[in-house]
Amino acid sequence: MRLFSPSREAAVVFQNSITGLAVGAPVNFRGVKVGTVKSISLRFDPMDHKAYIPVVLTLEPDQIHVVRDGPGGTSISIQQLISSGLRAELNLQSFVTGQSNIELDFDKAVPPELHPRITDLPEIPVRLSAMEKLKDSLGQIPVKDISRHVDTALLSITDLSNNLQHDLPPLVASMKATSDQSREAVDAAAQAIRTLQDKLVVTLNKMDTMLDSGTAQLDARGADLHATLASATKTLDSLQGVLSPRSTDRANLDAALRDIAATAAALRGFASDVERNPQLLLMGRRP
Numbered sequence: 001m002r003l004f005s006p007s008r009e010a011a012v013v014f015q016n017s018i019t020g021l022a023v024g025a026p027v028n029f030r031g032v033k034v035g036t037v038k039s040i041s042l043r044f045d046p047m048d049h050k051a052y053i054p055v056v057l058t059l060e061p062d063q064i065h066v067v068r069d070g071p072g073g074t075s076i077s078i079q080q081l082i083s084s085g086l087r088a089e090l091n092l093q094s095f096v097t098g099q100s101n102i103e104l105d106f107d108k109a110v111p112p113e114l115h116p117r118i119t120d121l122p123e124i125p126v127r128l129s130a131m132e133k134l135k136d137s138l139g140q141i142p143v144k145d146i147s148r149h150v151d152t153a154l155l156s157i158t159d160l161s162n163n164l165q166h167d168l169p170p171l172v173a174s175m176k177a178t179s180d181q182s183r184e185a186v187d188a189a190a191q192a193i194r195t196l197q198d199k200l201v202v203t204l205n206k207m208d209t210m211l212d213s214g215t216a217q218l219d220a221r222g223a224d225l226h227a228t229l230a231s232a233t234k235t236l237d238s239l240q241g242v243l244s245p246r247s248t249d250r251a252n253l254d255a256a257l258r259d260i261a262a263t264a265a266a267l268r269g270f271a272s273d274v275e276r277n278p279q280l281l282l283m284g285r286r287p
Contacts, residue, residue, distance in 0.1 A: 008061065009038065010078050011121040012088040012102060014053040020100035021090060027057050028091075029104040035059035037102065043118055054119045057102065078122040082112065087127040103129070 018040070027035035038058040044051050078086075085108035093099045104124070112125035 008059055009121055010057050010059060011119040011123050012055045012057060012126060013115045013118050013123060014055065014090065014126060015050065016090075018053055018055070018090055018100065020092065020098045021055070021102070022099070025099070025101045027059070027102040027104065033060075034104065045117060047117070052115060052118045054115075055102070056119075056121065057124075078124070082122070082124060084108075085110075086124055087112075088124040089127050089129040091129055 021037065021040065023037050023040060025037040026033045027037065035057050038056040040053065040055050042051060042053055085106040087105060087107045087110050089103050089105075091101050091103040093101050107127055110125065110127040114123050114125065116123075
């Protein structure tokens with residue numbers, strides 16, 4: 001029950017460098033050798049102006065067998081394996097010697113890219129190995145731009161360092177002077193607060209003494225003030241009795257006021273007569 005029946009040869013077409021790969025290099029499937037590299041050639045396609053490297057593999061059917069009673073019968077073709085996701089990649093065997101080999105595995109995530117103009121053999125599609133992916137990723141890094149930006153950043157850092165070296169000492173001295181002045185101001189404020197506190201204590205003591213004295217004087221004058229208020233109340237009551245409309249004193253006062261008013265009227269009339277005839281003061285009124 002041969003795995004690669006009826007064909008024993010297949011091709012892998014590379015476009016990238018295959019440095020380290022030579023005729024006779026092993027072809028492995030997950031580390032198990034299943035064939036060798038038969039030939040390596042270089043072909044140029046004038047239609048797309050690209051160079052291709054077809055590598056012909058000689059497969060060894062005796063290394064792998066199909067499970068008995070499988071759905072595919074007693075044999076599986078290369079095309080069936082390719083349809084199932086068989087892919088080939090260039091693998092570096094040793095960093096010391098730089099030798100490479102071909103590794104086969106199933107990977108349906110990689111779309112098959114075939115080249116019918118380059119080879120007539122069954123073609124196993126290529127997938128990039130981890131090293132090739134790393135190489136492509138490193139090749140896409142803009143090293144020159146990064147280097148230029150690093151140089152610019154270093155120049156900026158150098159300018160900043162020079163500016164700091166020039167400006168920082170005066171700034172530190174100014175900060176120290178400001179700190180010393182702030183400390184002196186704080187000390188002066190603390191001294192003023194202590195002095196003010198002492199004066200406030202003295203003032204509060206005096207206010208306490210004055211309040212105590214005022215309280216004592218109010219207590220001492222309370223009885224006199226009560227007596228004065230009582231006397232004033234009696235006086236007001238007497239005045240109210242005198243000024244009452246039914247009071248005798250009120251009637252006598254009204255009569256006296258009427259007499260005074262009449263006397264004043266007589267005096268005004270006499271004054272008018274004297275003003276018109278001053279001789280009245282010497283000769284008097286004639287009958």
